[in-house]
Amino acid sequence: MKSLLLEIFYVLAGLVSIITAVYALKDDKHPHGKETALFWFLFGAIFIVGKYIPAPIVGVMLLLMGVLTAIKRVTFGSLANAADDVRQKSADRMKNKIFIPALTIGVVAFFVAQVFKSLGGLVGLGVGALGATIIAMIMTKEKPKQFGYDGSRLLLQVGSASILPQLLAALGSLFAAAGVGEVISSGIAGVLSEGNILGGVIAYCVGMAVFTMIMGNAFAAFAVITAGIGMPFVYAMGANPAIAGALALTAGYCGTLMTPMAANFNIVPAALLETKNKYRVIISQVPIALLLLATHIVLMYVWAF
Amino acid sequence: MIKLIGVLIIVIGFIMKFDTIAVVLVAGVITGLVGGLGFVEILTVIGEAFIKTRYMSLFLLTLPVIGILERSGLRERAADLIRNMKSVTTGKVLTTYHVIRELAAAFSLRLGGHVQFIRPLVNPMAYGAAEKNFTEVDEETEDIIKGYSAGSENLGNFFGQNVFVAAGGVLLIVGTLGELGVEVTPFAVSKASIPIAIIALVYSAIQNYLLDRRIAKKLNSKKSGKPAAEVK
Known part of the structure; x- marks a missing residue:
């Protein structure tokens, strides 16, 4: 039941991507309409038929998508939101009712995960998204076609970065297949004695923060540090994986708060606010980031074991 | 040690602000190659992992x-x-x-x-x-x-x-x-x-x-x- 429902949701998600491809193709003002359309078509196709075609072909499709983003041909185009005054008028008319569909997604996802435990949060997300769409359709009286248009607008806005989490997971499994984790952990093992749980927790949390600071991306750090440090020194020691995993990623976010590499969060906003010191955002975040990182270590050590 | 080349590629690629998707793919393919996997094998691992993680999207x-x-x-x-x-x-x-x-x-x-x-x-x-x-x-x-x-x-x-x-x-x-x-x-x-x-x-x-x-x-x-x- 669960896997059938999920498969249906994957097909629908694939359709969102393919509709996006169509809108990119029809966008006359898009400088790279064909290439952008190809990218989203490939992504959608992987979702719909990927399960039934040989895995190496999916791999080739992904490499092709990588080439399209590498030559900067996957871009936004000219799909437009409603004008400012139209949106403000609609906001004034709908008042707080406008939050109902938005909250439906999260509430339904939580409800399904809690009550129908066998279905899980992912089916909940799908059901919540469909429910929210229907409620919004009734409340706003927008045509279904408009939903396709606005979904495409958002996906084009988020852009190729939306496939990054999946690619990083794939990278993680390549690292595992190639034995990268063993190399890092044998390096760490020289410093850390086996069975030293506190040492492992500190190495995992600090490793996440430092690696995130270097790379500017906690997601990428998570794949590497979890394989290298988390597995042998935290999970293998019997840590609760949900707790250790959740805290490891947010330990990485403590690093995000302290690095100019995370330009989107720290440098661009400083420029946007016209601060005198371009590192002002980082300066104001360092104390709380360090305090939070220390809290992560304590929490993981006490709560995950 | 050579197996860590993928990590190095990611760090350098991100610092140099190359396209993120391309950097991750290149790091993966090269790590697979130095780890002794064949090219088709690498494509299989990437493809299978991507299909298995569709729920992420x-x-x-x-x-x-x-x-x-x-x-x-x-x-x-x-x-x-x-x-x-x-x-x-x-x-x-x-x-x-x-x-x-x-x-x-x-x-x-x-x-x-x-x-x-x-x-x-x-x-x-x-x-x-x-x-x-x-x-x-x-x-x-x-x-x-x-x-x-x-x-x-x-x-x-x-x-x-x-x-x-x-x-x-x-x-x-x-x-x-x-x-x-x-x-x-x-x-x-x-x-x-x-x-x-x-x-x-x-x-x-x-x-x-x-x-x-x-x-x-x-x-x-x-x-x-x-x-x-x-x-x-």
């Missing part, structure tokens, strides 16, 4: 409805609510925004952002509160308020988002651990993300309270009755 299903809500003034309504709140100090404005931002993130709503909220709304309100309460706000204090404003967006966003059961971070944790042979459900990870979300909010509220005290110490209150001329 289920957020696509939410895009049409969120797009429509944006068209119908979702952000404008949220901005109205923030504008109408009765906050008297800089710190209270920032803490209130942090609460809203974190709740929104926990519900997977993209109600926030430096461009959409901090620059046009939160920073002017935080600064406005200081202006209302003190005779003269110096340049350094103005800069500090800007830093804290941007910080409230980042903190609320980062530590709230994983409370949502299908957040990108949650699914990354589930997927990465799964690839490494540790099974865990998204729901368990999202529940395990709640304590740190609350702690981050408490720390931030304390920090904002201390900011209020710091500003009050440095600047002269309008209520103290000192004339502006004496302030300098």
Whole structure:
């Protein structure tokens, strides 16, 4: 039941991507309409038929998508939101009712995960998204076609970065297949004695923060540090994986708060606010980031074991 | 040691700001090659992992409805609510925004952002509160308020988002651990993300309270009755 429902949701998600491809193709003002359309078509196709075609072909499709983003041909185009005054008028008319569909997604996802435990949060997300769409359709009286248009607008806005989490997971499994984790952990093992749980927790949390600071991306750090440090020194020691995993990623976010590499969060906003010191955002975040990182270590050590 | 070349490629690629997707793919393929895998084998691992992790991209299903809500003034309504709140100090404005931002993130709503909220709304309100309460706000204090404003967006966003059961971070944790042979459900990870979300909010509220005290110490209150001329 669960896997059938999920498969249906994957097909629908694939359709969102393919509709996006169509809108990119029809966008006359898009400088790279064909290439952008190809990218989203490939992504959608992987979702719909990927399960039934040989895995190496999916791999080739992904490499092709990588080439399209590498030559900067996957871009936004000219799909437009409603004008400012139209949106403000609609906001004034709908008042707080406008939050109902938005909250439906999260509430339904939580409800399904809690009550129908066998279905899980992912089916909940799908059901919540469909429910929210229907409620919004009734409340706003927008045509279904408009939903396709606005979904495409958002996906084009988020852009190729939306496939990054999946690619990083794939990278993680390549690292595992190639034995990268063993190399890092044998390096760490020289410093850390086996069975030293506190040492492992500190190495995992600090490793996440430092690696995130270097790379500017906690997601990428998570794949590497979890394989290298988390597995042998935290999970293998019997840590609760949900707790250790959740805290490891947010330990990485403590690093995000302290690095100019995370330009989107720290440098661009400083420029946007016209601060005198371009590192002002980082300066104001360092104390709380360090305090939070220390809290992560304590929490993981006490709560995950 | 040579197997670490993929890590090196990622670090250098990210620092040089090459295309992220391409860097990750190149790092993966080269790591596979030096790890002794054949090219077809590498493609198989990538393809299988990508199919297995499709659930990470289920957020696509939410895009049409969120797009429509944006068209119908979702952000404008949220901005109205923030504008109408009765906050008297800089710190209270920032803490209130942090609460809203974190709740929104926990519900997977993209109600926030430096461009959409901090620059046009939160920073002017935080600064406005200081202006209302003190005779003269110096340049350094103005800069500090800007830093804290941007910080409230980042903190609320980062530590709230994983409370949502299908957040990108949650699914990354589930997927990465799964690839490494540790099974865990998204729901368990999202529940395990709640304590740190609350702690981050408490720390931030304390920090904002201390900011209020710091500003009050440095600047002269309008209520103290000192004339502006004496302030300098």
